[in-house]
Every structure is written in structure tokens, then in C-alpha cells.
Amino acid sequence: MARAIDVPDLIARARQGQAAAVARLISLVEDDSPALPEVSAALAPHTGRAHIVGLTGSPGVGKSTSTSALVAELRRRGKRVAVLAIDPSSPFSGGALLGDRVRMSEHDTDPDVFIRSMASRGHLGGLAGAAPQALRVLDAAGCEVVLVETVGVGQSEVEVAGVADTTLVLLAPGMGDGIQAAKAGILEIGDIFVINKADRDGATTTRRELRTMVGMRAADDSWTPPIVLTVATKGEGAEEVVDEITNHGDHLRSSGELTKRRVARARREIEALALASVQRRLGEFGAGVQELAVQVEAGALDPFAAANQLLGASS
Amino acid sequence: MARAIDVPDLIARARQGQAAAVARLISLVEDDSPALPEVSAALAPHTGRAHIVGLTGSPGVGKSTSTSALVAELRRRGKRVAVLAIDPSSPFSGGALLGDRVRMSEHDTDPDVFIRSMASRGHLGGLAGAAPQALRVLDAAGCEVVLVETVGVGQSEVEVAGVADTTLVLLAPGMGDGIQAAKAGILEIGDIFVINKADRDGATTTRRELRTMVGMRAADDSWTPPIVLTVATKGEGAEEVVDEITNHGDHLRSSGELTKRRVARARREIEALALASVQRRLGEFGAGVQELAVQVEAGALDPFAAANQLLGASS
Numbered sequence: 147m148a149r150a151i152d153v154p155d156l157i158a159r160a161r162q163g164q165a166a167a168v169a170r171l172i173s174l175v176e177d178d179s180p181a182l183p184e185v186s187a188a189l190a191p192h193t194g195r196a197h198i199v200g201l202t203g204s205p206g207v208g209k210s211t212s213t214s215a216l217v218a219e220l221r222r223r224g225k226r227v228a229v230l231a232i233d234p235s236s237p238f239s240g241g242a243l244l245g246d247r248v249r250m251s252e253h254d255t256d257p258d259v260f261i262r263s264m265a266s267r268g269h270l271g272g273l274a275g276a277a278p279q280a281l282r283v284l285d286a287a288g289c290e291v292v293l294v295e296t297v298g299v300g301q302s303e304v305e306v307a308g309v310a311d312t313t314l315v316l317l318a319p320g321m322g323d324g325i326q327a328a329k330a331g332i333l334e335i336g337d338i339f340v341i342n343k344a345d346r347d348g349a350t351t352t353r354r355e356l357r358t359m360v361g362m363r364a365a366d367d368s369w370t371p372p373i374v375l376t377v378a379t380k381g382e383g384a385e386e387v388v389d390e391i392t393n394h395g396d397h398l399r400s401s402g403e404l405t406k407r408r409v410a411r412a413r414r415e416i417e418a419l420a421l422a423s424v425q426r427r428l429g430e431f432g433a434g435v436q437e438l439a440v441q442v443e444a445g446a447l448d449p450f451a452a453a454n455q456l457l458g459a460s461s
Numbered sequence: 462m463a464r465a466i467d468v469p470d471l472i473a474r475a476r477q478g479q480a481a482a483v484a485r486l487i488s489l490v491e492d493d494s495p496a497l498p499e500v501s502a503a504l505a506p507h508t509g510r511a512h513i514v515g516l517t518g519s520p521g522v523g524k525s526t527s528t529s530a531l532v533a534e535l536r537r538r539g540k541r542v543a544v545l546a547i548d549p550s551s552p553f554s555g556g557a558l559l560g561d562r563v564r565m566s567e568h569d570t571d572p573d574v575f576i577r578s579m580a581s582r583g584h585l586g587g588l589a590g591a592a593p594q595a596l597r598v599l600d601a602a603g604c605e606v607v608l609v610e611t612v613g614v615g616q617s618e619v620e621v622a623g624v625a626d627t628t629l630v631l632l633a634p635g636m637g638d639g640i641q642a643a644k645a646g647i648l649e650i651g652d653i654f655v656i657n658k659a660d661r662d663g664a665t666t667t668r669r670e671l672r673t674m675v676g677m678r679a680a681d682d683s684w685t686p687p688i689v690l691t692v693a694t695k696g697e698g699a700e701e702v703v704d705e706i707t708n709h710g711d712h713l714r715s716s717g718e719l720t721k722r723r724v725a726r727a728r729r730e731i732e733a734l735a736l737a738s739v740q741r742r743l744g745e746f747g748a749g750v751q752e753l754a755v756q757v758e759a760g761a762l763d764p765f766a767a768a769n770q771l772l773g774a775s776s
Contacts, residue, residue: 183765190763278764405758412764413754417743419768424739428732439728443720448505449593449727450498453734 151181157188160287163226168260168287175279176264186279189286194408196228196285197395200310201295202332207318208342211378213293217253219384220291228289231263232277232296232306260289277309278415291391307335308414311407312394314387316340317356319348333359336371338390344375344383369397428456466496472503475602478541483575483602490594491579501594504601509723511543511600512710515625516610517647522633523657526693528608532568534699535606543604546578547592547611547621575604592624593730606706622650623729626722627709629702631655632671634663648674651686653705659690659698684712743771 151174159167174181203209213229220227253259264280277294284292296306307313315336339360341352353373360371372390376383398404428435435456441447447455466489474482489496518524528544535542568574579595592609599607611621622628630651654675656667668688675686687705691698713719743750750771756762762770 183763183769186763186765190757190760192760194758194760408758409751409754412757412767413750415764416750416753416757416767416771419764420743420771421736421739423768423772424736428735435728435731436724438731439724442505442727442731443509443723445505445507445509448498448501449730449734450501452727452731453738454498456731456735457738 151179153181153184153188157185157286160283161192163257163288165257165260168283169262171283172262172264172280175276175283182279186282189282192286193282194285196281196289197291197391198281198285198309198311199291199293199391200306200313201293201316202306202313202335203316204318207316208378209295209316212316212340212342212376213295214253215376215378215381215384216293216387217259218381219388221253221256221259223388225290226258226288228260228284228287228292229262230277230280230284230292230294231261232265232294260284260287277306278411281309307332309411311398311404312337312391314338314340314391316342317352318343319346319352336360337369337394338387339371339373340376340383340387341373342376342378345377349375368401369394369403466494468496468499468503472500472601475598476507478572478603480572480575483598484577486598487577487579487595490591490598493591497594501597504597507601508597509600511596511604512606512706513596513600513624513626514606514608514706515621515628516608516631517621517628517650518631518655519633522631523693524610524631527631527655527657527691527699528610529568530691530693530696530699531608531702532574533696534703536568536571536574538703540605541573541603543575543599543602543607544577545592545595545599545607545609546576547609575599575602592621593726596624622647624726626713626719627652627706629653629655629706631657632667633658634661634667651675652684652709653702654686654688655691655698655702656688657691657693660692664690683716684709684718 156167156171160171171185174185179185201209201213217227217229253261262280264276281292281294294306294310313335315332315338317339319341339356341349341356343349353375356373360373372393374383374386374390376387378384395404398407438447438452438455442449442452471482471486475486486500489500494500516524516528532542532544568576577595579591596607596609609621609625628650630647630653632654634656654671656664656671658664668690671688675688687708689698689701689705691702693699710719713722753762753767753770757764757767
């Protein structure tokens with residue numbers, strides 16, 4: 147039998163900033179715990195304060211190092227920070243993964259930095275279903291800035307933008323990254339572009355190419371995405387990136403865009419949860435659907451009627 | 462306002478083999494018509510007789526030419542035949558597409574050959590939701606063999622096997638097709654392998670490679686997939702392929718595998734229709750979900766409660 151969870155106590159302790167309570171709540175999200183609706187309801191009044199910043203970019207551009215440099219700069223400004231690394235391809239809890247992230251270890255003993263990785267593969271709602279819940283935990287726990295990055299590659303690179311207020315797109319000189327960015331659709335989602343490893347050849351060419359491509363975005367956009375050059379391993383440029391994050395946050399609030407983005411995000415989350423709930427119920431009704439399939443095969447029932455019976459019986 | 466549809470009359474005429482009535486019923490499937498549940502219920506008692514044969518293979522192996530050669534051979538044996546070409550990437554009704562299929566034109570005036578292409582992209586249930594319904598129409602219309610092929614490439618190549626009783630995998634010599642087949646997972650789905658363009662160099666090598674790979678499939682399989690060499694442009698080998706299709710049909714019936722496959726297919730169809738129905742209802746409730754998202758964004762409601770309200774209101 148599952149250990150009973152004292153949700154109000156957990157949430158009270160998380161709101162006091164106790165890392166163990168925050169970690170436990172995120173594990174509940176990761177495990178798709180039956181306690182989640184109660185957790186979610188209790189968190190709701192305490193959310194909406196954190197600035198959610200998504201980091202996206204191809205492997206090799208220096209995402210982890212950049213994240214670490216941004217954490218250092220945000221701490222210098224006295225901000226409480228969280229890092230949420232989402233691994234959409236892994237069914238395992240990601241504790242081990244942080245072993246690789248050597249450069250993050252400098253923040254390990256800082257009580258005002260919460261670092262956590264999370265698997266989303268097993269989650270019925272996928273990244274879109276799991277990430278917003280974990281973010282809400284970190285938000286309620288008083289984290290002022292939450293950096294979200296995905297581990298690995300693919301579609302999820304774009305998906306992460308869907309859960310963020312501000313999206314940073316990281317590139318590196320050369321490698322035809324400009325073209326790659328255009329192909330992957332990350333040009334459209336970038337609020338701030340960062341060209342990391344800017345001490346390498348080709349950084350200015352990449353910036354020029356990128357500026358042209360960004361210039362072709364919708365002209366009625368009231369925000370022109372800045373392009374910042376960084377050398378994350380040396381912390382160079384981190385200050386400017388954090389300035390731009392702050393600028394973008396101010397722009398989101400003054401333009402009304404923040405609420406618009408967050409409502410759209412809530413809507414996607416509600417729909418993902420609703421569909422996941424239906425899929426779960428259909429799955430639990432396994433024996434029933436098999437029985438219906440036998441009747442359809444025999445011509446005694448048609449598939450539409452069977453689908454209706456399935457929905458009726460499982461609701 | 463939509464023209465009223467006299468479903469019983471349409472079905473009576475389709476069962477008499479009137480091509481116009483069959484075509485109209487398949488258009489209803491393609492358009493996801495509200496009359497479909499009624500059509501589906503009326504068809505149910507008249508289904509289960511047709512042998513559904515899926516044709517799959519990479520572009521360039523000669524799928525259309527092979528289909529045409531098989532139709533000719535089946536007609537020689539006096540069978541009533543239908544060809545259903547599914548285009549999963551096209552939102553358009555596929556009438557135009559058949560213009561390319563020059564070699565099919567020899568059957569155009571044969572009243573016992575029904576040829577139809579169908580788009581599945583707009584369909585909420587996708588190929589898995591749309592194809593079985595169209596196949597049921599052709600089955601009830603008295604077609605004894607229905608050849609199903611997909612137009613275009615990709616995932617759907619494997620998906621087509623899910624709607625067929627017997628799956629033909631077409632290959633051509635060279636081009637590393639053997640390896641490609643293994644990668645695409647079509648080795649597992651082939652009941653009969655056809656090496657077309659067998660007058661080209663490399664046909665025997667391809668057969669040898671294929672035999673080795675097919676030999677590695679599960680040993681408890683009571684059916685060993687035959688490998689047939691054909692030259693579809695000359696009609697060579699079509700007789701042997703049709704013999705093997707008949708053999709496989711006999712095997713399916715005597716082993717009980719036919720019912721097992723069809724029950725599994727019915728189950729997938731029921732689940733696809735049930736989920737599509739829920740998605741549709743959520744979509745129709747657009748204004749409602751927006752309202753809920755605004756409340757969630759404001760912290761007045763949590764997303765789980767919102768998802769429940771959405772499901773409650775839309776059911």
C-alpha cells in the first residue's frame with residue numbers, strides 16, 4: 147500500500163523553501179501520483195509569481211554550461227533560482243543525469259538554488275502535461291526565476307517554449323546552425339537568441355545571418371529579439387543575457403502578453419489533462435473493450451456503437 | 462444545410478454493387494459525416510466476407526503496377542475486386558491522383574472492379590479510424606478481395622498492415638532494400654514478400670538476404686512467409702502471388718488467426734473512434750475551455766479541477 151501523503155504539510159514546508167519537500171512534490175508529478183489533483187488545488191493560490199525561462203538549442207551549443215552561468219549571475223542579483231531539466235525520452239527519474247553536469251556543482255550547496263531533473267516519458271500527458279505541474283511547485287516554493295531546459299533532442303525542443311514565459315534559443319558559431327534553427331522552427335519561438343562559444347571563428351557571421359532571419363519575422367511584433375554573444379565557460383555575456391531576460395519580462399507585463407501566454411499555456415494543460423484522463427479510463431476498461439471488439443468482429447455490433455458503449459461504461 | 466441522406470437506400474444500392482452508391486458511402490467516411498454511425502450500424506450484419514490484402518513498400522518498387530497486375534489475375538479467376546488507395550498526407554479527395562495511375566486504366570470499364578482513393582488526413586481518427594470504415598463499405602458491397610495500398614511514405618506503411626488480413630511487402634532488387642525493410646519494421650508485418658522488377662540485377666541476392674532475415678522471425682510462427690519474384694509490368698509472377706494470397710487466407714481461417722486479427726483490428730478501431738469522439742467534444746467546447754484557462758491563470762482554479770469541469774461539461 148502506498149504511504150499516505152500529508153499534502154497540506156508538504157506544501158507548507160515547500161513554501162518555506164525546504165528543498166526536500168519541493169523534491170517530494172516534483173516526484174509526485176513525475177510518478178503521476180493520485181494525490182496530484184489535491185496538490186494542484188492547494189498550490190493554485192500561490193502561483194503566478196515566478197518568471198519561467200525556457201532554454202533550447204541543439205546538443206553541443208553548451209546548454210548546461212550556459213544554464214550554470216545564468217544561475218551564477220541571477221544569484222549575484224540575489225534571486226532565488228530553480229533549474230528544471232526535463233528528459234522527455236527517459237522513463238527514469240533523472241537524479242543520475244546530474245552527475246554529468248559538473249559545472250552545476252558549484253551551486254549544489256546554495257540553499258537558494260534548487261536543481262532538479264525530471265523524466266516525462268512515462269507521464270500520460272507527456273511534457274506538456276508534466277512540466278507545468280512541476281513548474282507550479284517551484285513557483286509556489288518561492289523561486290523567482292525558473293530555468294527550464296530539455297535534455298536530448300527533437301520535437302521537445304520546441305515544446306519547451308510552450309511552458310515558458312521567455313524562451314532563450316542557444317546557438318553556436320558554424321555548423322550551419324542558422325539553417326538548422328530555421329528548419330526546426332526555433333526561430334519563431336525565440337524571445338532572446340544567445341550565440342555561445344562566441345570566441346570561436348564565425349560568431350559574427352552567425353550573428354549577421356541570424357539578424358537577417360529574425361528580421362523576417364512578423365513585423366507587427368512589438369518585441370525585437372536581441373542577439374547576445376556569450377562564452378559560458380568563462381561566464382562572459384551572462385550579465386547581458388540576464389538583463390535581456392529582465393527586459394523581456396517587463397515587456398511581457400506591460401504589453402499584456404504575459405497573461406495571454408499564460409492563459410494559452412493553461413488551456414493546453416487543461417486539454418492535455420482531460421485527454422489523459424479519458425485515455426486512462428479507456429485503458430482501465432481493457433476487458434470491456436475486448437468484449438466489444440469480439441462483437442464487432444462478429445457483425446453483431448458496429449464500431450461507432452461500440453465506441454459509445456465504451457465511453458459510457460468508462461465514464 | 463446538408464442534403465438529407467437516405468442511408469437505407471444507399472446501402473441497398475451499394476449491396477447490389479452500384480458503384481455510385483459505394484463511392485458516395487466512402488465519401489461519407491472521408492468527410493467524417495454525421496451519418497456515419499447510422500451507416501456503420503446498417504453495414505455491420507453484411508461484413509466479414511471480403512479478404513483484405515494490404516500492399517506496402519517503398520516508393521519506386523512498383524506498387525501501382527503490381528496492384529494492377531494482381532487485379533488482372535483476380536479478375537481472370539472471376540473475383541469481384543476493389544482497390545482502396547489511401548493517402549494519409551493529403552487533405553483532398555484523391556480523384557486526381559488516379560490520373561497518374563495509367564496502368565490501372567485497363568480496369569476502368571470493368572463493372573466488377575471498384576477503384577477508389579481516399580484522403581485520411583482530415584479524419585479525426587486518422588488512417589486507423591477511416592480505413593476500416595471504407596473497407597466495411599467495400600466488404601458489404603460484395604467485393605471478395607480488397608487491395609489496400611498507401612500513397613506516399615512513412616509510418617503509414619506499417620499502419621496499413623493493421624487494417625489488412627494479409628500483408629504483402631513489395632521490394633525491388635538493390636538499393637539496400639533489405640536493410641531498409643528491417644529498419645522500417647516491415648519485415649515483421651509481411652505475410653508475403655514480393656520482389657518486383659525481378660528481371661533486374663540483384664534479384665537473387667535480395668531474395669537470399671530476405672530469406673535469412675525472414676528466417677530470424679519468431680520460430681513458433683506456423684506460417685513461413687513465401688518470397689515471390691515478379692515483373693509486374695509484364696504480369697509475370699502475378700499468378701503465384703494470388704495463389705499465395707489464397708494460401709494465406711486458408712491458413713488464417715484454419716488456424717483461427719483470422720478472427721484474432723480481426724478482433725484486434727476492431728479493438729483499435731473502437732478505441733480510435735472513442736478518443737476521436739472525446740477530442741471532438743472538447744473542441745466544440747472551445748469557449749468553455751478558454752474561460753477555464755483564464756481562471757487557472759488567475760490562480761482561482763487548478764488545472765485538474767478545470768480538466769474535470771471540461772470533461773463534465775462536454776460529455
